Amino acid sequence: MDTANDLRPTRKLGIIVDHAKRTFIGLDRQTAKADSTPLAPPIRPPWAISEDLFLEACTGCGNCIKVCPENILVKSSADFPIVDFTNGDCTFCEACVDSCDDNAFNKTPEQQAWNHKAIATDSCLAKQGVACQSCQDCCEVRAITFLPRIGGPASPDINHDVCNGCGACFSVCPTDAIAFTQSLSIEPTSDNTRFEQRGGVS
Numbered sequence: 001m002d003t004a005n006d007l008r009p010t011r012k013l014g015i016i017v018d019h020a021k022r023t024f025i026g027l028d029r030q031t032a033k034a035d036s037t038p039l040a041p042p043i044r045p046p047w048a049i050s051e052d053l054f055l056e057a058c059t060g061c062g063n064c065i066k067v068c069p070e071n072i073l074v075k076s077s078a079d080f081p082i083v084d085f086t087n088g089d090c091t092f093c094e095a096c097v098d099s100c101d102d103n104a105f106n107k108t109p110e111q112q113a114w115n116h117k118a119i120a121t122d123s124c125l126a127k128q129g130v131a132c133q134s135c136q137d138c139c140e141v142r143a144i145t146f147l148p149r150i151g152g153p154a155s156p157d158i159n160h161d162v163c164n165g166c167g168a169c170f171s172v173c174p175t176d177a178i179a180f181t182q183s184l185s186i187e188p189t190s191d192n193t194r195f196e197q198r199g200g201v202s
Contacts, residue, residue: 043083043180045073045096046113047105055080057104064096072167085167089138092166114165116180118143120156124177127155135169135178144169 060079125132143162146154
C-alpha cells in the first residue's frame with residue numbers, strides 16, 4: 001500500500017496548523033516533504049494504536065469501515081481507515097475494535113479513544129457577532145459552553161478536559177469553524193485551517 005498518497009487534501013475535515021511546531025494534519029506528505037513540514041498523523045478510528053504501529057498492523061481489510069454504524073470511517077487512498085466527521089459523529093460503540101483481527105486497536109479502561117480535541121476558529125458565527133450555539137446543542141458531554149460577552153452574543157468555550165473528540169460539533173457548524181488539534185497550546189485563529197476533508201496518511 002502506498003502511504004505517501006494518503007494525506008491528500010479533500011473537502012472538509014479540520015486540519016490544525018501549530019505555528020510553534022509547524023505541524024499539519026491532512027496535507028499531502030509529498031508537499032510536506034518538499035517544504036520540510038512535519039506531519040501530524042491523521043485521525044484513525046477510536047482506540048487505534050500509535051500511528052507507526054498502526055501502519056504496520058493494519059492490513060487495510062476494511063472490516064472496521066464496514067461495521068461502523070455511523071459511517072464515519074472511510075478508506076484513504078492508501079487503503080487504511082481514517083475518520084470522516086462530515087458524515088456524523090463517533091458514538092464509541094466499539095464495533096470497529098471488535099471487528100479487527102490485526103491487533104490494530106488497544107482499548108483498555110485507562111485508554112482514551114483519541115487525543116484530539118475540538119476548537120472553534122475565528123470563522124465561528126458567534127465570534128463574528130452572530131448568535132449561534134449549534135455546537136453546544138449537539139455536545140452530549142457538555143464540553144462546549146457559551147460565555148456571556150459584553151456588546152455581542154455569547155462566545156464558545158470548549159473544555160478540553162471534557163471533550164472526547166467525538167466530532168458531533170463538526171458537521172453541524174454552519175461556517176465550518178470547528179477544527180481539531182492534538183496540541184492544546186494552539187490558539188483558535190483563522191490561520192488554524194480546517195482539514196480539507198478527512199486527511200489521513202495511509
